[in-house]
Amino acid sequence: MWCKPKGEAKLQENIFKEYLEGKSIFKRDRNVLRPSYIPDKLLHRDEQIKHIASILVSALRGDQPSNILVFGKTGTGKTATAKYMGKEIIKAAGDLSEPLKDVRYIYINCEIVDTQYGVLQNIGNHFIEEFDERIPPTGWSTERVYNLLWEKMDKVPRVVVVVLDEIDRFVYKSGDDTLYHLTKINDDLKNAKLSLIGISNDLKFTEMLDPRVRSRLSDEKIVFPPYDADQLKDILRQRAEMAFEVGVIEEGVIGLCAAVEAHEHGDARRALDLLRVAAEIAERNQETEISENHVIKAKNKIELDCVIEAVRTLPLQSKLVLLAILLGEESGNSKQMTGDVYTAYKELAKKSATGILTQRRVADLISELDMLGLVSARVKSFGRGGRTREILVSVPLLETKRLLEKDPLLEPVRGFKLKLQSTLM
Protein backbone atom coordinates (compact mmCIF):
# COMPACT_ATOMS: atom_id res chain seq x y z
CA MET A 1 0.00 0.00 0.00
CA TRP A 2 1.34 3.37 -1.01
CA CYS A 3 1.23 6.03 1.68
CA LYS A 4 1.49 9.79 1.29
CA PRO A 5 3.95 11.40 3.69
CA LYS A 6 2.24 14.26 5.50
CA GLY A 7 4.59 17.01 4.37
CA GLU A 8 4.39 15.86 0.80
CA ALA A 9 0.60 15.99 0.85
CA LYS A 10 0.79 19.61 1.85
CA LEU A 11 3.30 20.34 -0.86
CA GLN A 12 1.18 18.63 -3.51
CA GLU A 13 -1.81 20.63 -2.47
CA ASN A 14 0.01 23.87 -3.15
CA ILE A 15 2.42 23.01 -5.87
CA PHE A 16 0.14 24.05 -8.78
CA LYS A 17 -1.62 26.81 -6.87
CA GLU A 18 0.49 29.75 -7.92
CA TYR A 19 0.29 28.66 -11.56
CA LEU A 20 -3.44 28.04 -11.38
CA GLU A 21 -4.11 31.38 -9.78
CA GLY A 22 -1.92 33.26 -12.23
CA LYS A 23 -3.79 34.73 -15.18
CA SER A 24 -3.48 32.58 -18.30
CA ILE A 25 -2.25 34.20 -21.46
CA PHE A 26 -4.35 31.82 -23.50
CA LYS A 27 -7.96 32.67 -24.23
CA ARG A 28 -9.04 29.06 -24.64
CA ASP A 29 -7.72 25.84 -26.08
CA ARG A 30 -4.06 26.46 -26.90
CA ASN A 31 -4.25 23.66 -29.45
CA VAL A 32 -5.39 26.22 -32.02
CA LEU A 33 -1.68 27.03 -32.25
CA ARG A 34 -0.74 23.45 -32.98
CA PRO A 35 -0.18 22.46 -36.59
CA SER A 36 -2.70 19.63 -36.20
CA TYR A 37 -5.53 22.16 -35.69
CA ILE A 38 -7.49 22.74 -38.88
CA PRO A 39 -9.19 26.16 -38.90
CA ASP A 40 -12.52 26.76 -40.62
CA LYS A 41 -10.81 28.91 -43.19
CA LEU A 42 -7.36 28.12 -44.58
CA LEU A 43 -5.56 31.31 -45.54
CA HIS A 44 -3.59 31.76 -48.78
CA ARG A 45 -4.48 28.37 -50.16
CA ASP A 46 -7.63 29.34 -52.09
CA GLU A 47 -6.15 28.47 -55.44
CA GLN A 48 -5.04 24.99 -54.35
CA ILE A 49 -8.33 24.31 -52.52
CA LYS A 50 -10.34 25.30 -55.60
CA HIS A 51 -8.19 23.11 -57.79
CA ILE A 52 -8.59 20.06 -55.54
CA ALA A 53 -12.32 20.73 -55.14
CA SER A 54 -12.76 20.85 -58.91
CA ILE A 55 -11.25 17.38 -59.10
CA LEU A 56 -12.94 15.83 -56.05
CA VAL A 57 -16.40 17.04 -57.02
CA SER A 58 -16.68 13.94 -59.24
CA ALA A 59 -16.86 11.89 -56.06
CA LEU A 60 -20.09 13.66 -55.12
CA ARG A 61 -21.51 12.71 -58.51
CA GLY A 62 -20.56 9.11 -57.92
CA ASP A 63 -17.67 9.13 -60.37
CA GLN A 64 -14.04 8.39 -59.71
CA PRO A 65 -12.02 11.59 -59.28
CA SER A 66 -8.60 11.75 -60.94
CA ASN A 67 -5.65 10.78 -58.79
CA ILE A 68 -3.74 13.76 -57.46
CA LEU A 69 -0.14 14.34 -56.50
CA VAL A 70 0.46 17.24 -54.15
CA PHE A 71 3.97 18.65 -53.81
CA GLY A 72 5.39 21.26 -51.46
CA LYS A 73 7.93 21.74 -48.70
CA THR A 74 7.05 21.04 -45.06
CA GLY A 75 4.74 23.55 -43.46
CA THR A 76 3.21 24.78 -46.73
CA GLY A 77 -0.27 23.61 -45.76
CA LYS A 78 -0.46 20.36 -47.74
CA THR A 79 -1.62 18.20 -44.85
CA ALA A 80 -3.93 20.89 -43.47
CA THR A 81 -5.50 21.33 -46.90
CA ALA A 82 -5.91 17.58 -47.39
CA LYS A 83 -7.63 17.22 -44.01
CA TYR A 84 -9.73 20.30 -44.66
CA MET A 85 -10.86 18.85 -48.00
CA GLY A 86 -11.81 15.67 -46.18
CA LYS A 87 -14.01 17.57 -43.74
CA GLU A 88 -15.61 19.54 -46.56
CA ILE A 89 -16.32 16.62 -48.86
CA ILE A 90 -17.94 14.56 -46.11
CA LYS A 91 -20.04 17.60 -45.19
CA ALA A 92 -21.01 18.13 -48.84
CA ALA A 93 -21.90 14.46 -49.28
CA GLY A 94 -24.15 14.69 -46.22
CA ASP A 95 -25.88 17.78 -47.67
CA LEU A 96 -26.76 16.05 -50.93
CA SER A 97 -30.51 15.95 -51.44
CA GLU A 98 -30.24 12.52 -52.90
CA PRO A 99 -28.37 10.39 -50.38
CA LEU A 100 -27.10 8.02 -53.02
CA LYS A 101 -23.41 8.21 -52.51
CA ASP A 102 -21.27 6.72 -49.85
CA VAL A 103 -18.15 8.90 -49.95
CA ARG A 104 -15.22 7.83 -47.79
CA TYR A 105 -12.18 9.97 -47.20
CA ILE A 106 -9.29 8.07 -45.64
CA TYR A 107 -6.18 9.90 -44.46
CA ILE A 108 -3.02 7.87 -43.85
CA ASN A 109 0.27 9.32 -42.66
CA CYS A 110 2.95 7.17 -44.28
CA GLU A 111 5.51 8.40 -41.78
CA ILE A 112 3.63 6.27 -39.26
CA VAL A 113 2.13 3.61 -41.52
CA ASP A 114 5.00 2.89 -43.88
CA THR A 115 4.63 -0.75 -44.92
CA GLN A 116 2.55 -2.30 -47.69
CA TYR A 117 0.67 -4.38 -45.19
CA GLY A 118 0.10 -1.40 -42.91
CA VAL A 119 -1.42 0.79 -45.62
CA LEU A 120 -3.80 -1.93 -46.84
CA GLN A 121 -4.74 -2.87 -43.29
CA ASN A 122 -5.41 0.77 -42.45
CA ILE A 123 -7.67 1.27 -45.47
CA GLY A 124 -9.38 -2.07 -44.83
CA ASN A 125 -10.22 -1.23 -41.24
CA HIS A 126 -12.21 1.80 -42.43
CA PHE A 127 -14.79 -0.68 -43.70
CA ILE A 128 -14.97 -2.39 -40.34
CA GLU A 129 -18.78 -2.52 -40.38
CA GLU A 130 -18.59 -4.87 -43.36
CA PHE A 131 -15.96 -7.14 -41.85
CA ASP A 132 -16.68 -9.78 -39.28
CA GLU A 133 -13.46 -8.76 -37.55
CA ARG A 134 -10.65 -6.24 -37.73
CA ILE A 135 -7.67 -7.00 -39.93
CA PRO A 136 -4.88 -7.77 -37.44
CA PRO A 137 -1.77 -5.57 -37.36
CA THR A 138 0.29 -8.49 -38.62
CA GLY A 139 -0.07 -12.15 -39.40
CA TRP A 140 -2.03 -12.23 -42.65
CA SER A 141 -0.47 -12.34 -46.09
CA THR A 142 -0.61 -9.02 -47.92
CA GLU A 143 -2.55 -10.72 -50.71
CA ARG A 144 -5.21 -11.84 -48.28
CA VAL A 145 -5.60 -8.31 -46.87
CA TYR A 146 -5.84 -6.88 -50.39
CA ASN A 147 -8.44 -9.40 -51.52
CA LEU A 148 -10.60 -8.86 -48.47
CA LEU A 149 -10.30 -5.09 -48.76
CA TRP A 150 -11.29 -5.21 -52.43
CA GLU A 151 -14.24 -7.51 -51.76
CA LYS A 152 -15.64 -5.46 -48.86
CA MET A 153 -15.06 -2.10 -50.48
CA ASP A 154 -16.96 -3.23 -53.55
CA LYS A 155 -20.02 -4.38 -51.61
CA VAL A 156 -21.95 -1.16 -52.32
CA PRO A 157 -21.60 1.70 -54.80
CA ARG A 158 -19.32 4.31 -53.25
CA VAL A 159 -16.32 6.50 -53.87
CA VAL A 160 -13.28 6.10 -51.66
CA VAL A 161 -10.60 8.79 -51.57
CA VAL A 162 -7.36 7.66 -49.94
CA VAL A 163 -4.83 10.32 -48.96
CA LEU A 164 -1.29 9.05 -48.56
CA ASP A 165 0.64 11.77 -46.75
CA GLU A 166 4.45 11.56 -47.02
CA ILE A 167 3.96 9.09 -49.87
CA ASP A 168 7.63 9.46 -50.83
CA ARG A 169 8.70 7.85 -47.56
CA PHE A 170 6.40 4.96 -48.22
CA VAL A 171 7.78 4.44 -51.73
CA TYR A 172 11.41 4.72 -50.61
CA LYS A 173 10.81 2.19 -47.88
CA SER A 174 8.34 -0.29 -49.30
CA GLY A 175 8.48 0.17 -53.07
CA ASP A 176 5.54 0.85 -55.37
CA ASP A 177 3.79 -2.54 -55.42
CA THR A 178 0.92 -1.34 -53.24
CA LEU A 179 0.51 1.83 -55.29
CA TYR A 180 0.43 -0.31 -58.41
CA HIS A 181 -2.38 -2.43 -56.98
CA LEU A 182 -4.31 0.55 -55.60
CA THR A 183 -4.11 2.47 -58.88
CA LYS A 184 -5.23 -0.64 -60.75
CA ILE A 185 -7.96 -1.65 -58.32
CA ASN A 186 -10.64 0.28 -60.29
CA ASP A 187 -10.24 -2.20 -63.15
CA ASP A 188 -11.53 -4.91 -60.81
CA LEU A 189 -14.10 -2.95 -58.79
CA LYS A 190 -17.66 -3.21 -60.06
CA ASN A 191 -19.50 -0.93 -57.62
CA ALA A 192 -16.95 1.14 -55.75
CA LYS A 193 -14.36 3.57 -57.09
CA LEU A 194 -11.09 4.49 -55.50
CA SER A 195 -8.97 7.54 -56.03
CA LEU A 196 -5.64 8.45 -54.51
CA ILE A 197 -4.15 11.71 -53.29
CA GLY A 198 -0.40 11.45 -52.72
CA ILE A 199 1.32 14.16 -50.70
CA SER A 200 5.07 14.56 -50.89
CA ASN A 201 7.75 17.13 -50.20
CA ASP A 202 10.11 15.43 -52.61
CA LEU A 203 9.49 16.35 -56.24
CA LYS A 204 11.81 13.63 -57.44
CA PHE A 205 10.23 10.61 -55.81
CA THR A 206 8.09 9.84 -58.88
CA GLU A 207 11.30 8.94 -60.70
CA MET A 208 11.43 5.84 -58.52
CA LEU A 209 7.98 4.71 -59.60
CA ASP A 210 7.19 2.16 -62.24
CA PRO A 211 6.13 4.18 -65.34
CA ARG A 212 2.62 2.65 -65.20
CA VAL A 213 2.18 3.73 -61.59
CA ARG A 214 3.64 7.14 -62.31
CA SER A 215 1.22 7.91 -65.11
CA ARG A 216 -1.80 6.60 -63.21
CA LEU A 217 -0.92 8.34 -59.97
CA SER A 218 -0.14 11.74 -61.39
CA ASP A 219 -3.32 12.52 -63.35
CA GLU A 220 -3.19 15.90 -61.67
CA LYS A 221 -0.29 17.68 -60.00
CA ILE A 222 -0.66 20.52 -57.55
CA VAL A 223 2.24 22.48 -56.08
CA PHE A 224 2.10 24.26 -52.72
CA PRO A 225 4.65 27.12 -52.68
CA PRO A 226 6.24 28.20 -49.36
CA TYR A 227 4.50 31.05 -47.56
CA ASP A 228 6.14 34.46 -47.65
CA ALA A 229 6.52 36.62 -44.53
CA ASP A 230 3.25 38.50 -45.12
CA GLN A 231 1.27 35.30 -45.59
CA LEU A 232 2.82 33.80 -42.46
CA LYS A 233 1.86 36.96 -40.58
CA ASP A 234 -1.77 36.54 -41.69
CA ILE A 235 -1.80 32.91 -40.58
CA LEU A 236 -0.24 33.73 -37.22
CA ARG A 237 -2.63 36.61 -36.69
CA GLN A 238 -5.63 34.39 -37.47
CA ARG A 239 -4.56 31.82 -34.88
CA ALA A 240 -3.41 34.39 -32.35
CA GLU A 241 -6.87 35.98 -32.38
CA MET A 242 -8.33 32.60 -31.50
CA ALA A 243 -5.72 31.76 -28.90
CA PHE A 244 -4.98 34.96 -26.97
CA GLU A 245 -6.80 37.71 -25.17
CA VAL A 246 -6.57 41.16 -26.75
CA GLY A 247 -3.36 42.99 -25.85
CA VAL A 248 -1.41 39.91 -24.79
CA ILE A 249 0.93 40.08 -27.77
CA GLU A 250 3.39 42.94 -27.95
CA GLU A 251 3.76 44.81 -31.20
CA GLY A 252 6.25 43.07 -33.43
CA VAL A 253 5.97 39.56 -32.00
CA ILE A 254 3.99 38.16 -34.91
CA GLY A 255 6.21 39.97 -37.38
CA LEU A 256 9.29 38.48 -35.77
CA CYS A 257 7.89 34.93 -35.76
CA ALA A 258 6.94 35.30 -39.44
CA ALA A 259 10.25 36.87 -40.39
CA VAL A 260 12.32 34.15 -38.69
CA GLU A 261 10.47 31.34 -40.42
CA ALA A 262 10.00 33.07 -43.79
CA HIS A 263 13.73 33.67 -43.84
CA GLU A 264 14.55 30.04 -43.04
CA HIS A 265 11.84 27.87 -44.65
CA GLY A 266 8.48 29.62 -45.14
CA ASP A 267 7.18 26.92 -42.84
CA ALA A 268 3.85 27.77 -41.17
CA ARG A 269 4.09 24.77 -38.86
CA ARG A 270 7.32 26.04 -37.35
CA ALA A 271 6.08 29.62 -37.18
CA LEU A 272 3.04 28.48 -35.17
CA ASP A 273 5.25 26.39 -32.89
CA LEU A 274 7.46 29.40 -32.33
CA LEU A 275 4.51 31.55 -31.29
CA ARG A 276 3.07 28.83 -29.05
CA VAL A 277 6.36 28.14 -27.27
CA ALA A 278 7.00 31.88 -26.84
CA ALA A 279 3.57 32.14 -25.20
CA GLU A 280 4.28 29.16 -22.97
CA ILE A 281 7.58 30.66 -21.84
CA ALA A 282 5.83 33.94 -21.00
CA GLU A 283 3.10 32.07 -19.14
CA ARG A 284 5.58 29.98 -17.20
CA ASN A 285 7.33 33.17 -16.09
CA GLN A 286 3.91 34.44 -15.07
CA GLU A 287 4.18 37.38 -17.40
CA THR A 288 1.09 38.87 -18.97
CA GLU A 289 2.50 39.82 -22.35
CA ILE A 290 4.46 37.98 -25.00
CA SER A 291 7.50 39.94 -26.12
CA GLU A 292 10.07 39.58 -28.89
CA ASN A 293 12.47 38.38 -26.23
CA HIS A 294 10.20 35.39 -25.60
CA VAL A 295 10.29 34.59 -29.31
CA ILE A 296 14.08 34.53 -29.31
CA LYS A 297 14.08 32.29 -26.23
CA ALA A 298 11.50 30.05 -27.89
CA LYS A 299 13.61 29.70 -31.01
CA ASN A 300 16.59 28.51 -28.96
CA LYS A 301 14.41 26.18 -26.91
CA ILE A 302 12.82 24.57 -29.96
CA GLU A 303 16.21 23.98 -31.56
CA LEU A 304 17.62 22.41 -28.40
CA ASP A 305 14.50 20.33 -27.77
CA CYS A 306 14.74 18.90 -31.28
CA VAL A 307 18.29 17.77 -30.65
CA ILE A 308 17.47 16.34 -27.22
CA GLU A 309 14.49 14.41 -28.56
CA ALA A 310 16.39 13.08 -31.57
CA VAL A 311 19.34 11.94 -29.44
CA ARG A 312 17.23 10.49 -26.65
CA THR A 313 15.20 8.28 -28.97
CA LEU A 314 18.15 6.90 -30.94
CA PRO A 315 18.67 3.12 -30.82
CA LEU A 316 21.65 1.97 -28.76
CA GLN A 317 23.98 1.29 -31.69
CA SER A 318 23.26 4.70 -33.22
CA LYS A 319 24.01 6.29 -29.87
CA LEU A 320 27.38 4.53 -29.82
CA VAL A 321 28.15 5.76 -33.33
CA LEU A 322 27.19 9.32 -32.41
CA LEU A 323 29.28 9.11 -29.24
CA ALA A 324 32.22 7.86 -31.31
CA ILE A 325 31.87 10.90 -33.57
CA LEU A 326 31.63 13.28 -30.59
CA LEU A 327 34.69 11.73 -28.93
CA GLY A 328 36.61 12.03 -32.20
CA GLU A 329 35.73 15.70 -32.39
CA GLU A 330 36.64 16.15 -28.72
CA SER A 331 40.07 14.64 -29.34
CA GLY A 332 40.72 17.34 -31.90
CA ASN A 333 39.66 15.62 -35.10
CA SER A 334 37.00 17.92 -36.48
CA LYS A 335 36.85 16.26 -39.92
CA GLN A 336 36.48 12.54 -39.39
CA MET A 337 36.20 9.83 -42.01
CA THR A 338 34.01 6.75 -41.84
CA GLY A 339 37.10 4.68 -41.02
CA ASP A 340 38.00 6.89 -38.03
CA VAL A 341 34.46 6.71 -36.69
CA TYR A 342 34.35 2.95 -37.14
CA THR A 343 37.62 2.47 -35.23
CA ALA A 344 36.33 4.57 -32.34
CA TYR A 345 32.95 2.89 -32.48
CA LYS A 346 34.53 -0.57 -32.20
CA GLU A 347 36.35 0.48 -29.02
CA LEU A 348 33.13 1.82 -27.52
CA ALA A 349 31.12 -1.24 -28.53
CA LYS A 350 33.75 -3.54 -27.03
CA LYS A 351 33.70 -1.60 -23.79
CA SER A 352 29.93 -1.47 -23.58
CA ALA A 353 29.70 -5.20 -24.29
CA THR A 354 27.18 -4.78 -27.09
CA GLY A 355 27.68 -6.61 -30.36
CA ILE A 356 29.99 -4.94 -32.88
CA LEU A 357 28.29 -4.08 -36.16
CA THR A 358 30.03 -4.24 -39.53
CA GLN A 359 31.43 -1.14 -41.14
CA ARG A 360 28.73 -1.36 -43.81
CA ARG A 361 26.02 -1.11 -41.19
CA VAL A 362 27.80 1.68 -39.31
CA ALA A 363 28.03 3.61 -42.60
CA ASP A 364 24.24 3.38 -42.83
CA LEU A 365 23.84 4.55 -39.24
CA ILE A 366 26.06 7.56 -40.03
CA SER A 367 23.74 8.35 -42.97
CA GLU A 368 20.78 8.17 -40.62
CA LEU A 369 22.45 10.55 -38.14
CA ASP A 370 23.07 12.87 -41.09
CA MET A 371 19.40 12.73 -42.08
CA LEU A 372 18.42 13.59 -38.50
CA GLY A 373 20.69 16.62 -38.71
CA LEU A 374 22.85 15.50 -35.79
CA VAL A 375 25.96 15.27 -37.95
CA SER A 376 26.83 16.42 -41.41
CA ALA A 377 28.29 13.65 -43.56
CA ARG A 378 29.36 14.56 -47.08
CA VAL A 379 30.97 12.11 -49.48
CA LYS A 380 34.38 13.43 -50.45
CA SER A 381 37.21 11.98 -52.46
CA PHE A 382 40.76 12.27 -51.24
CA GLY A 383 42.26 10.92 -54.46
CA ARG A 384 44.63 8.16 -53.57
CA GLY A 385 43.47 8.62 -50.00
CA GLY A 386 40.22 7.05 -51.15
CA ARG A 387 36.63 8.16 -51.27
CA THR A 388 34.79 8.41 -47.98
CA ARG A 389 32.44 10.55 -45.98
CA GLU A 390 33.73 13.56 -44.13
CA ILE A 391 31.76 13.76 -40.91
CA LEU A 392 31.22 16.95 -38.93
CA VAL A 393 29.29 17.34 -35.69
CA SER A 394 26.20 19.56 -36.04
CA VAL A 395 25.08 19.60 -32.39
CA PRO A 396 26.52 21.13 -29.21
CA LEU A 397 29.31 18.72 -28.28
CA LEU A 398 29.31 18.80 -24.49
CA GLU A 399 25.55 18.88 -23.97
CA THR A 400 24.99 16.03 -26.41
CA LYS A 401 27.76 13.94 -24.88
CA ARG A 402 26.32 14.49 -21.43
CA LEU A 403 22.89 13.50 -22.70
CA LEU A 404 24.22 10.29 -24.25
CA GLU A 405 26.12 9.37 -21.11
CA LYS A 406 22.90 9.57 -19.14
CA ASP A 407 21.70 6.43 -20.91
CA PRO A 408 22.10 3.56 -18.41
CA LEU A 409 23.09 1.22 -21.23
CA LEU A 410 26.04 3.47 -22.03
CA GLU A 411 27.26 3.48 -18.45
CA PRO A 412 30.35 1.36 -19.24
CA VAL A 413 31.64 4.00 -21.67
CA ARG A 414 31.00 7.00 -19.42
CA GLY A 415 34.10 9.20 -19.32
CA PHE A 416 35.77 7.21 -22.08
CA LYS A 417 38.54 9.04 -23.97
CA LEU A 418 39.85 8.14 -27.41
CA LYS A 419 43.47 7.08 -27.64
CA LEU A 420 43.63 7.30 -31.40
CA GLN A 421 43.86 10.50 -33.36
CA SER A 422 43.05 10.60 -37.04
CA THR A 423 45.87 9.93 -39.46
CA LEU A 424 44.17 12.11 -42.00
CA MET A 425 46.22 14.92 -43.53
Add this chain to the structure above:
DNA sequence: TGTCCACTGGAAGGGAGGGCTT
Protein backbone atom coordinates in the same frame (compact mmCIF):
# COMPACT_ATOMS: atom_id res chain seq x y z
C1' DT B 1 46.02 7.74 -68.98
C1' DG B 2 45.83 4.07 -65.92
C1' DT B 3 46.18 2.81 -61.14
C1' DC B 4 44.91 2.96 -56.60
C1' DC B 5 42.60 3.92 -52.33
C1' DA B 6 38.83 3.74 -49.02
C1' DC B 7 35.11 3.64 -49.17
C1' DT B 8 29.81 4.10 -51.04
C1' DG B 9 25.61 2.16 -52.00
C1' DG B 10 22.72 -1.46 -54.05
C1' DA B 11 21.20 -6.15 -53.78
C1' DA B 12 20.34 -10.43 -51.74
C1' DG B 13 19.42 -12.95 -48.05
C1' DG B 14 19.56 -14.67 -42.99
C1' DG B 15 17.54 -14.70 -38.55
C1' DA B 16 14.79 -13.02 -34.78
C1' DG B 17 10.44 -11.47 -33.26
C1' DG B 18 5.54 -10.77 -33.36
C1' DG B 19 1.19 -12.39 -34.66
C1' DC B 20 -2.04 -15.29 -37.18
C1' DT B 21 -3.93 -19.96 -38.98
C1' DT B 22 -4.50 -24.77 -38.95
Add this chain to the structure above:
DNA sequence: AAGCCCTCCCTTCCAGTGGACA
Protein backbone atom coordinates in the same frame (compact mmCIF):
# COMPACT_ATOMS: atom_id res chain seq x y z
C1' DA C 1 2.62 -26.84 -31.60
C1' DA C 2 3.94 -26.21 -36.14
C1' DG C 3 3.81 -23.58 -40.05
C1' DC C 4 3.25 -19.31 -42.33
C1' DC C 5 3.76 -14.33 -43.17
C1' DC C 6 5.63 -9.74 -42.54
C1' DT C 7 8.90 -6.47 -40.65
C1' DC C 8 13.16 -5.08 -38.89
C1' DC C 9 17.93 -5.25 -38.27
C1' DC C 10 21.79 -6.90 -39.80
C1' DT C 11 25.64 -9.27 -42.75
C1' DT C 12 27.90 -10.40 -46.95
C1' DC C 13 29.20 -9.49 -51.47
C1' DC C 14 30.56 -6.65 -55.02
C1' DA C 15 30.50 -3.15 -58.69
C1' DG C 16 31.14 1.61 -58.86
C1' DT C 17 33.22 6.13 -57.70
C1' DG C 18 36.18 10.55 -57.72
C1' DG C 19 40.31 12.48 -57.56
C1' DA C 20 45.40 12.32 -56.48
C1' DC C 21 49.37 10.44 -58.17
C1' DA C 22 52.91 8.07 -61.07
